[in-house]
Amino acid sequence: MTKNPLFRTFILLVLAYLFYTYGIGFLSKPIPSSLVTQYMVITLGVVFLYAASSDDMWNEFKRPIYETLIALTPLHKTVRSVALVVLPLFAGYKTYQMVSPKTEAPPPFRTVHPANPDSIQFNGKTIDMITQRNPLRADHEKYAEHLAVGKKVYYEKCFFCHGDTWEGDGHFARGYVPRPAKFTGDETLAILSESYVFWRIAKGGPGLPREATPWNSAMPAWEGRLTENEIWSVIMYLYDAIGKEPRSQTSAAEGGH
Numbered sequence: 325m326t327k328n329p330l331f332r333t334f335i336l337l338v339l340a341y342l343f344y345t346y347g348i349g350f351l352s353k354p355i356p357s358s359l360v361t362q363y364m365v366i367t368l369g370v371v372f373l374y375a376a377s378s379d380d381m382w383n384e385f386k387r388p389i390y391e392t393l394i395a396l397t398p399l400h401k402t403v404r405s406v407a408l409v410v411l412p413l414f415a416g417y418k419t420y421q422m423v424s425p426k427t428e429a430p431p432p433f434r435t436v437h438p439a440n441p442d443s444i445q446f447n448g449k450t451i452d453m454i455t456q457r458n459p460l461r462a463d464h465e466k467y468a469e470h471l472a473v474g475k476k477v478y479y480e481k482c483f484f485c486h487g488d489t490w491e492g493d494g495h496f497a498r499g500y501v502p503r504p505a506k507f508t509g510d511e512t513l514a515i516l517s518e519s520y521v522f523w524r525i526a527k528g529g530p531g532l533p534r535e536a537t538p539w540n541s542a543m544p545a546w547e548g549r550l551t552e553n554e555i556w557s558v559i560m561y562l563y564d565a566i567g568k569e570p571r572s573q574t575s576a577a578e579g580g581h
């Protein structure tokens with residue numbers, strides 16, 4: 325029996341399967357199951373080619389299958405009966421599993437502006453979302469300087485996604501779902517407080533709360549890449565550029581989002 329090509333093929337396939345699922349993961353990183361399926365199909369093809377390479381081997385290869393389906397010994401009959409019941413049942417079960425509707429709860433809809441946390445930690449400093457204002461606004465003397473810094477930040481870091489004209493249509497914008505926010509109009513900056521915008525820029529997509537998922541925001545977290553002042557500057561620049569006022573802090577505190 326151990327000399328039979330069919331039996332050997334079977335052993336080889338089992339070994340190959342074990343190697344793809346456990347061996348590769350052990351040697352480097354595990355591979356996804358779809359890849360395991362692909363590798364198995366390729367291995368199967370190669371093994372069949374080999375088995376069919378000579379008439380003798382091919383006949384030996386087919387013999388057990390042929391006997392199981394045709395021969396009239398009691399053993400073959402039993403094997404045949406069991407196989408003819410079990411295989412269709414197995415195929416039916418797999419198909420059922422694939423097409424039966426899943427009863428998982430649907431993903432919650434994302435609120436467009438998820439509620440902000442009460443406070444955030446920015447570089448180890450606590451920023452209160454309700455009382456914190458844009459500190460640069462009080463700095464009347466250097467107002468123009470802060471705007472210039474903000475503009476520089478915007479065209480160095482943000483416009484690829486949010487666009488030259490703040491419309492959310494930068495060069496990369498079409499590559500993302502959801503699209504980068506459009507800052508003009510009355511749906512984004514105009515109805516947000518500056519501390520809210522600070523939170524979104526500092527923490528980006530990774531900092532969105534649970535209710536905002538599943539939602540693959542590409543908005544980067546800028547904490548660690550921009551300083552606190554740079555973020556307040558770019559916020560000031562944006563409101564100046566679109567000609568809107570931020571939502572007042574008190575109403576943000578009353579209503580939240």
Ligand code: HEC
Pocket residue numbers: 436437477478481482483484485486496500502503504505511512513521524525528529541542543544546558
């Ligand atoms: C890689 C593309 C990308 C870059 C670069 C990027 N953003 Fe975003 N941004 C997004 C996407 C996508 C969204 C929408 C999803 C979300 O709200 O997280 C977004 C959302 C935002 C929001 C939220 C607006 C709202 O209405 O809630 C603000 C504010 C923002 N970005 C500011 C910035 C600033 C400032 C910069 C530069 C420092 C920047 N973004 C750079 C992709 C980007």
